[in-house]
Amino acid sequence: MPKEEVGCARPTGAMVGETGNTQAKKENLVEEKKRMSEVRVGAKAPDFVAPAYYHGGFTTVKLSDFLGKWTLLCFYPGDFTFV
Amino acid sequence: MISVSVDSQFVHKMWNDHELVKMVGHDVPFHMASDGPGNVGSIYGVYDENAGVEMRGRFIIDPDGIIQAMEIMTPPVGRQLKETIRQIQAYQHVRASKGTEACPAGWEPGKKTLKPGPDLVGNVWKVWSPKTDH
Structure with a gap:
């Protein structure tokens, strides 16, 4: 995985596999959220970069790096919670 | 993942x-x-x-970056991983068939798929039964 520095998780502003506004600036984030809030089955997944823990190290994960593979994206409420 | x-x-x-x-x-x-x-x-x-x-959001994304399935649950109930795996296997099967096959309700690997087309219209009951194929 590339070591792109990222302060906090953010959408890249593009859909997976598409170029576009890949440098979504923080001040544009609210607008980006509005524009991209429609996540639908049958449509491209919104791309994002986020800091991550992986195999004992800290890295950055980018959804579009998983193009070409089946990918499962799972959100959950929190670490050390019960379910 | x-x-x-x-x-x-x-x-x-x-x-x-x-x-x-x-x-x-x-x-x-x-x-x-x-x-x-x-x-x-x-x-x-x-x-x-x-x-x-x-929330417990789960998205199955295919190799082209397309969301094929999603499930969103509130926190107090956990997911069923078997069902997620079944869905991934079914979408992989459909993709491998280049969309010529479809996976009916309850499909699992090895079970009967359907080949959508004019001949199947009104005739699913002849080739697929909820009792024996589900």
Whole structure:
């Protein structure tokens, strides 16, 4: 995985596999959220970069790096919670 | 596989080291992403601003980056991993057939698929039974 520095998780502003506004600036984030809030089955997944823990190290994960593979994206409420 | 919560990557490490390893016997094999501000969860429609946490959103994304399936649950009930795997296997089967086959209700690998086309209209009952094929 590339070591792109990222302060906090953010959408890249593009859909997976598409170029576009890949440098979504923080001040544009609210607008980006509005524009991209429609996540639908049958449509491209919104791309994002986020800091991550992986195999004992800290890295950055980018959804579009998983193009070409089946990918499962799972959100959950929190670490050390019960379910 | 990518997991996402609002916890930092540092807390992910602590959770891996101090609980999950004990639960499953090895390190978490996938990326555990941190979405502190909820930016990613917001665009996926799973971030609860009031509680400051992500709902249990699950997205199956194909090799072209297309979302084929999603499931979103509130926190107190856990997921059924078997069903997620079944769906991935079914979508993989459809993709391998280049869309010529479809997986009917309850399909699992090895079970009967359907070949949509004019001849099948009104005739599904002849080739597929909810009693024997589900």
